[in-house]
Amino acid sequence: MASPRLADKVAIVTGAASGIGRASAIRFAREGARVVIADINTSGGEHTAASIKQAGGEARFSYCDVSDSENVQQVVDDVVTSFGRIDILFANAAYLDELFAVAETSEVVWERHIGVTLTGVYLCCKYVIPHMIQAGGGSILATSSVGGSVAFDGQAAYCTAKAGVEMLMKTIARDYGRSGVRANAIAPGAVYTPVMDDVKRRNPDGWDQVLRDMSLLERLWAEPEDIAAAAAYLVSDEAAFVTGTVLTVDGGWTAH
């Protein structure tokens, strides 16, 4: 029997207390990885870790604010001390609140978006990459969004940060490819996660119409597991020749 795709890999997944990160952590563990759930939501993170352990997988929660350099460095160091290496980084956490057009975006709100969504990915990569190089390589995946390449109404800071995330992955692919480090981004469309639940509840009719205009499929929303499946491929050795790319998982939204 073939061994699981991520057998014995050590993976850090940020933002894994909820939504796409949680589904991906569960999927990576099911595929054999030992998973570190890094998030600011302790109860959600512990819940993800418990679900994985209950299913027979290996996981642990580490409190990590990705916008805090010292915190990220300490989590990365702890993982290396405990497991000896880091094979996979899925930098998925983002700031998903306070979305405005640029003139309505205060400097504080702008800094929050850039600080978590873009600098947070940079910090994780900055501290993980030297360990990956030392171990002969690794795979980095960051969550972008369709909003990283298509401007959304009233989401100036979010879209700008996501565009930055995509370019950051390309620069990492270029700078560290020959050291065995691959770096890619995944760009979801509309995914039914708790954050979208709130958005939809506030404007149920409006959202359904928007989604009907976007999806080319009968199904309007992606489930977090749809993104997790694509993520598991990208971080696995099956994607060994895939680097510097953005995989869009949007039900065809940006195809038209």
Ligand SMILES: NC(=O)c1ccc[n+]([C@@H]2O[C@H](COP(=O)([O-])OP(=O)(O)OC[C@H]3O[C@@H](n4cnc5c(N)ncnc54)[C@H](O)[C@@H]3O)[C@@H](O)[C@H]2O)c1
């Ligand atoms: N849901 C969608 O439709 C959609 C679409 C495109 C892209 N995305 C992207 O997918 C990713 C996950 O979003 P989601 O929909 O699963 O949202 P979610 O709210 O379910 O999960 C986000 C997680 O990030 C964590 N987080 C927030 N700030 C953090 C910080 N400073 N440090 C560490 N963790 C932090 C939260 O606690 C939460 O667990 C994000 O990058 C988001 O931009 C989502």
